[in-house]
Amino acid sequence: MEFWNFVFMTSLMTTQITAVLPSKPWVQPEDVHDKSVISPFQPEATPLTQQSDITPGEHKHDCPAPPVCSCSDINNVIDCSGRGLTRVPEFSKSDGLWDLYIKNNNIHNLTDDDFQKIQIEYLDLSNNSLSAVSDNAFRGLENSLKTLHIETNHLEGIPKAVMSLSNISSLKIQQNPITHLDENVMKSLAKTLMTFHFGFEGMVTWPSSVQILNLFELGIYNLPLEELPETAFRNLNISWLYLNSMKLTKLPSSFGDLEKLFFLSFNTDKELTSNGVPSSLFEGLKGLNDLQIINSKLTALPDIFHYITGLFQLEINSVPIREFTSNMLPENSNITIANFNDTLFDEVPSAISEMKQLSVLSLNYNNITTIRSEDFAGLTKLRYISISNAPLKNVSMDAFQTLSSLAYIALDNTALTTVPRAIENVKFDILSLFGNKLICTCESMGWMKNWSGASRIGINGQCSNLGNMQVEDYIKQDIPRCP
Template identity: 30%
Template sequence: MLGSSSILCLVVISACPFLIYGQYSESLCPSQGVSSRCHCTENVIECRNRGLTSLPNFQTSPWPFKRLDLSKNNITYIPARAFEGINVTEIDLSFNMLTGIHREAFINLKKQLNGVDLHNNLLFALPEVLSTLENITKLDVSYNPIPHDNFTDNVMRLIGDWITEFHFGDQDLQQWPHSLHHLAELQFLKFYGGKMDRIPITAFNGFEHTLRKLWMQSTHLIAVPIALQYLHNCNELHFDNNVFVKDAGILIPAFAGMTKTLDTLSLENNSLSTFPPVLRTLVSLHNLSLARNNLQIVSDQAISEVGSNLTTLNLQGCNLDRIPGALSKLSMLKNLDFSYNKITTIEKNDLQAMNHLASLNVSYNPLAYVSKSSFHDLGSLEELVLKNTSLYEVPQAITNLPHLKILNLEQDQPSIECNCDLSWLYCFTKTNNSALTIVGACYTIVLDIGLYVKNDVRTTCPNMC
């Protein structure tokens, strides 16, 4: 039952603009019918995963919602004037069963709608209704069975002056759509899937000077497209899950236009066995991910290919059984991720000359031993993540980390022994590092490691400080 203050807010809406949960969402959310009632917050009309087969009947609401979320339903068609009564700038219709959208579906929103998400539907052509949107900047039609010739010139031309972010592609796409050249303002492009093993050299014509970020993922490509050489202002490239590429497919000429601009490069899961030689040409590269490649051994020669400006390196899931000593050459690294490998020990001479390293992640490894003499060169380390390892004790090597702020020892099955052997850790936190946060649970008692060290060691163990 509504209280008196809530009733007053329903009568005088402007007096209570931030009553957005509870009574507000029940009374002012602009949908009708028990089965289609949506939940509303300050900015979102949320109708996600409601089992809808058609749109709710929206009623006029004075609330200035920003986004309508209709994702993960079973909606098959959007009729004319479907959104009268609401005032949003973004609509999410992803993960439905859409086969068509009426040309006048968005008629009352045509001047304000700037984002439409249609990915994972059953559309066989680019909906003509999109050409009526006068300010659309972001469009996602990925994972719809749209053949290349149904990215129609007329629609692409009419939205080309507005679109800055475009997502497309499907596992059955046979050719690269020629009509993409109409997207003259494009800054972000995401391409998924496709059956083609190469794309035309003219693929990025029309937006080669505007594109800043590019994703090409889960394709059948056998090499990095040569067409990339014309992207002169691209600073971020995600070329991932292209398992047919392999080492020979990372072509140096493809990166010719990005040698001075590329800041972030992801080459995850491309069947690589080593660091690609192209890295030595990318003088502005700061962030590199080679995750989920079968690197096994990282040699001095391989590391010599990497530029000296690299600050973030992701080697997650690369089948490494030890920390490569060659990484000591990357002295400017700040973030290093070794999670999901086969590393069993951290030795004294591992991680040398990494004076700038701030975050180290060795989680999800069968790590059982950390030398007390390790970490000596990690004077700037602030975060050490050792989640789900085989450690039975807190590594005393952390006493070599004067600026450590977070030690994460979380385990699905806690294994750290909490007893008076942790007196050294109490002393370390008391005298050297009072700001240290320890995350993880004790094995022997139902208590967090950090709380045990802070309270129980002090009261029940001999004073070792």
């Protein structure tokens, strides 16, 4: 766990790697999680979704929720998610400021004074069946409510009730059948709103009223537009931009005006090609820190990396690219975390060895068969490598030789049949070989008898020829008896 704490602290945001499991014989089934990134400006609270998540003990304030819900000692959270509710439960009068999760129910209406007895700062009503919201639904929350999630419902417009919220800073309304945005509502939100996510496949024209908002973060989802107006991003000073499940074939010219952009995510934008991402639009984006391209049909990466010289984290996941050459990077790349999962790489791309600041590298679900001597040469800051769920069967003897900071190597679910001897002269902590059909014999592993790392390094995996005996047990018990 120590290394994963390192990964968490190295990353500036909470991430989980998206991986789409290809149909490949060396892949072992495993859980797949959606990648999510939390804005540093508007950190999301962690919802509690099961009774077992509730920490027993004395509450800071008496729980105002009925028994169908649960209260947590942590940050005054009320969880009413997935309880089969058809209306907002009746709360009792309570002091304190609460985060209320009431998502994944079947609530159709919000009525006057549903929340009048409690003060709420964060309200999640996503994935219900909301089709009507009273104009006074948020009475009593005018000064307290800052974050409102009402995405994935049946609303046909932004509820006018939000106009009463004087401190609303985050609103997510995507995946509602909203075809246009009421300009009066948008003007009232412009005073305080910093995070706004919207979009629906029936919204066939760009809502220009978005541009009156003074946003930090913008999320656009499911718009059926192949092109946005060239001025779509003009006057926006956003730092975080999500383009999710769009049909865009090109970026508008005003994209190049987003000089404050810090985070950019293209997620499931399958029509976008490298021709639609001209490098000139990135000339002014020198502050871009995190770039995600996920579940795209790009066959070649756009030539943009010489402009975004401050890039710290790069995520290219579920994208059918075959190469990433060293000449695509600036001379002094700042990329520290790089994930290339589920691509068509059949070898470690040459750009990797040019990422001299690289600390965390993931190359899972690729077609890589060999780790060569030059693949990681000179990456003295690299601490974590994962090339798992790949047909890997050869590791050069000096593949890891220059990696002076190495701590963790993951080569799980590959075609390796023995512990690679490349680890012999490398200082690191853990080698993970789970899911490999390892043959443990004196012939293949006898070199470990005089290896100083045998007692220091953790090797995870099983000997398939010895009834799935743990590799570490074989090293301790059998290797000393090898000739």
